[in-house]
Amino acid sequence: MTQASFALDMTRPGRRVDPSLASLSYETLELSDPTFFAADNHGLVRMFREMNPHGVLRIGGNTSDDTVWGGYKGKMPTYVPRRHGKLLQPHVLKPEGLQALAGFVRATGWKLVFGVNLRIGSPEMALDLAQTVQKLVGDQLLAIQIGNEANNYEPDYAAFDAVWTPYAKALRAAGLPIAGPDTGANTDWVIEYARRHAKDNVFLSRHYYREAAENGSIPDLLAGDPGFFGEVEQIMQVADQYGLPFRISEGNSYYNGGRDGTSNVFASALWGADFMLALAHRGVAGMHFHGGTLLSVETSLGRMAKAPAGGDIVAQRDAQASRYSAIAGSRELGFQPRPLFHGIALAQRFAGARMLPGQLDTGGANLAAYAAKQGDAVLVTLINKDAQRDASVALSGLPHGAKGELMRLRALALDSRRDVSFAADGHVSADARGTSRIAVPKASAVRVRWA
Ligand code: BDP
Numbered sequence: 001m002t003q004a005s006f007a008l009d010m011t012r013p014g015r016r017v018d019p020s021l022a023s024l025s026y027e028t029l030e031l032s033d034p035t036f037f038a039a040d041n042h043g044l045v046r047m048f049r050e051m052n053p054h055g056v057l058r059i060g061g062n063t064s065d066d067t068v069w070g071g072y073k074g075k076m077p078t079y080v081p082r083r084h085g086k087l088l089q090p091h092v093l094k095p096e097g098l099q100a101l102a103g104f105v106r107a108t109g110w111k112l113v114f115g116v117n118l119r120i121g122s123p124e125m126a127l128d129l130a131q132t133v134q135k136l137v138g139d140q141l142l143a144i145q146i147g148n149e150a151n152n153y154e155p156d157y158a159a160f161d162a163v164w165t166p167y168a169k170a171l172r173a174a175g176l177p178i179a180g181p182d183t184g185a186n187t188d189w190v191i192e193y194a195r196r197h198a199k200d201n202v203f204l205s206r207h208y209y210r211e212a213a214e215n216g217s218i219p220d221l222l223a224g225d226p227g228f229f230g231e232v233e234q235i236m237q238v239a240d241q242y243g244l245p246f247r248i249s250e251g252n253s254y255y256n257g258g259r260d261g262t263s264n265v266f267a268s269a270l271w272g273a274d275f276m277l278a279l280a281h282r283g284v285a286g287m288h289f290h291g292g293t294l295l296s297v298e299t300s301l302g303r304m305a306k307a308p309a310g311g312d313i314v315a316q317r318d319a320q321a322s323r324y325s326a327i328a329g330s331r332e333l334g335f336q337p338r339p340l341f342h343g344i345a346l347a348q349r350f351a352g353a354r355m356l357p358g359q360l361d362t363g364g365a366n367l368a369a370y371a372a373k374q375g376d377a378v379l380v381t382l383i384n385k386d387a388q389r390d391a392s393v394a395l396s397g398l399p400h401g402a403k404g405e406l407m408r409l410r411a412l413a414l415d416s417r418r419d420v421s422f423a424a425d426g427h428v429s430a431d432a433r434g435t436s437r438i439a440v441p442k443a444s445a446v447r448v449r450w451a
Helices: 028-032 042-051 062-066 095-108 123-140 157-173 187-200 218-222 226-242 266-281 294-300 313-320 339-348
Strands: 002-008 022-027 056-060 067-069 091-093 111-116 141-146 178-183 201-212 246-255 286-291 327-330 334-337 354-356 358-361 367-374 377-384 391-396 403-410 421-429 436-440 444-450
Touching: 002 367, 002 377, 022 028, 022 042, 022 062, 022 246, 022 294, 022 339, 028 056, 028 062, 028 091, 028 095, 028 294, 042 095, 042 327, 042 334, 042 339, 056 095, 056 141, 056 246, 056 286, 062 067, 062 111, 062 294, 067 123, 095 111, 095 123, 111 123, 123 141, 123 157, 141 157, 141 201, 157 178, 157 187, 178 187, 178 246, 187 201, 187 226, 201 218, 201 226, 218 266, 226 246, 246 266, 266 286, 266 339, 266 367, 266 377, 266 403, 266 444, 313 327, 313 334, 334 339, 339 403, 339 421, 339 444, 358 367, 367 391, 377 391, 377 436, 421 436, 436 444
Parallel strands: 002 391, 022 056, 022 286, 056 111, 067 091, 111 141, 141 178, 178 201, 201 246, 246 286
Antiparallel strands: 002 358, 327 334, 354 367, 367 377, 377 444, 391 436, 403 421, 403 444
16 A cells, blocks of 8 residues: 655645646537437436536648538539548538537537638638638637637648638628637647737647557556646747637547557546646646547548447447547437546635645545645545555645545446446545545546535
């Protein structure tokens, strides 16, 4: 048993956790089935509301830059999208897909971030699409974003800025809210973009994936990514300077569709909870986990996909979803949470709270700890990402004599694909000096709400 400690400091409250922290990202191609994002797709509406009643849905990804707007009456630009060297037919977004999306957004209460095609070089078509989105979605439209990971097709920031500017001008002149730059991984782009365009934007954005799926593994995922959080701190300095929120508008464990046996197992739940709280601690407003159907994500990568049939209903639903998706299933089969969903739900319990600093001594285990003040209550989350070591964590700095309500996130093993639970697990008390001891078994997390 590893002896660890976590000393809370109630005297220096930090960042407020934005209620939209738990957010999602889907491919534009998903709208080609107007029964998916639809008000009467009750199973999916329920999953969204359960994850977060105040979330933000971002529609974009590679397929946003491969899509032409079917409702556009102007001159269609000639263009063939290319991905991984393959020539593809552009996807046509039909008005029914957008109408259904508007109904879905209303049914969930979520806000919408919508991506328009930058690669095609038609600000006119983008404006027409964005205005249609705004007409349908109203004030639930948070922002239009222009292009997806333009760093993959523009040689440098200056080239991106040059093609982006006519779009931004057209959208702003029409009174549309915009956000960006939605770069894949270029922190310098975000900073330069903020310097040039902060006043025209409602938030700043970039993406995050730890690595390519080919290089993924459970130990790699759970090892953490301190270099990335250094970049987040750089962006937050600039975001604060301009008074803009910063969102990870798309991201997940591993790109190229996620890694089977890592992105879709219990390890991803511990990773997701830790990742979100590490972002919130630094003041990041939202984390949009990318996912959706296997078909749309594989198509976004220029690959063909067909979900294998067979197995019990849980396996069948699982097969419908991209490997990193937090939600699996289909309208016909019903929807179910992936392990990651439960990790997101755990972190989302911090919504609206003010993060508190704390001194963590891990005792050598792979442990993360977060605390926050939520009204009169104090929240503490301990995440034991260690595959070998159980931990016993001595907490101090708690409200004296407080009663703590436990919830545990657990599964049989780090590579469990199902039977993940996030459930109440009794009570503990802090003593008269405000200390308490909590056991956190290996590969599990606990959340304690002290009142
Ligand atoms: C991102 C793209 C998204 C892909 C994802 C991936 O925006 O469309 O599905 O990578 O590779 O770069 O999984």
